[in-house]
Amino acid sequence: AQKITQTQPGMFVQEKEAVTLDCTYDTSDQSYGLFWYKQPSSGEMIFLIYQGSYDEQNATEGRYSLNFQKARKSANLVISASQLGDSAMYFCAITSSGTYKYIFGTGTRLKVLA
Amino acid sequence: DAGVTQSPTHLIKTRGQQVTLRCSPKSGHDTVSWYQQALGQGPQFIFQYYEEEERQRGNFPDRFSGHQFPNYSSELNVNALLLGDSALYLCASSLALTNTGELFFGEGSRLTVL
Numbered sequence: 001a002q003k004i005t006q007t008q009p010g011m012f013v014q015e016k017e018a019v020t021l022d023c024t025y026d027t028s029d030q031s032y033g034l035f036w037y038k039q040p041s042s043g044e045m046i047f048l049i050y051q052g053s054y055d056e057q058n059a060t061e062g063r064y065s066l067n068f069q070k071a072r073k074s075a076n077l078v079i080s081a082s083q084l085g086d087s088a089m090y091f092c093a094i095t096s097s098g099t100y101k102y103i104f105g106t107g108t109r110l111k112v113l114a
Numbered sequence: 115d116a117g118v119t120q121s122p123t124h125l126i127k128t129r130g131q132q133v134t135l136r137c138s139p140k141s142g143h144d145t146v147s148w149y150q151q152a153l154g155q156g157p158q159f160i161f162q163y164y165e166e167e168e169r170q171r172g173n174f175p176d177r178f179s180g181h182q183f184p185n186y187s188s189e190l191n192v193n194a195l196l197l198g199d200s201a202l203y204l205c206a207s208s209l210a211l212t213n214t215g216e217l218f219f220g221e222g223s224r225l226t227v228l
Binding site: 004033035037042043044045046047050091093095099100101102103104105106107 | 145147149154155156157158159162169170172202204206215216217218219220221222224
């Protein structure tokens with residue numbers, strides 16, 4: 001069975017600073033994908049970044065980067081130059097070949113301070 | 115380009131009643147997944163529909179059923195509502211044949227069971 005663990009229920013960061021949100025995963029599959037989603041108060045889950053298990057480079061999407069450490073089974077999200085609009089819930093998720101479901105963690109609530 | 119749309123956005127039901135939630139996928143998408151998100155939790159996979167068939171199901175009782183129409187839109191039906199069914203129900207669409215399998219979510223339908 002796959003599992004995602006997010007150990008930070010809440011995080012604060014000063015505007016314009018960088019922040020790292022932690023995510024560890026557990027899977028016995030060799031081929032899998034890791035995702036980060038942002039959920040503002042509106043409820044919609046917004047896709048941020050994807051990392052494939054065979055990707056050798058860490059994924060980057062604008063201010064978002066994924067620190068992928070396969071041996072440690074971690075996939076931390078790094079947000080650079082935080083903005084007030086980054087305040088939201090952030091969820092890490094995993095899926096793998098052979099399944100269509102995504103397993104989500106319990107999320108981290110990020111608050112960006114002015 | 116319309117994203118994923120869900121209706122209704124909010125609804126209140128009493129125990130034992132039945133509810134139908136609706137979802138229109140993002141333009142061009144052929145696959146619809148449904149997730150239940152209880153307060154303070156990450157989304158939990160209910161099932162996925164592709165080509166009008168349920169392709170995979172999560173650990174939800176038979177009271178939860180669905181349907182996908184030829185235009186790829188989908189419905190989620192929940193019978194004999196329980197207090198524990200109160201949650202945000204998220205619909206996500208995707209393309210069956212994609213490398214990353216990125217999900218696009220709607221804003222959800224918030225169900226309250228009294």
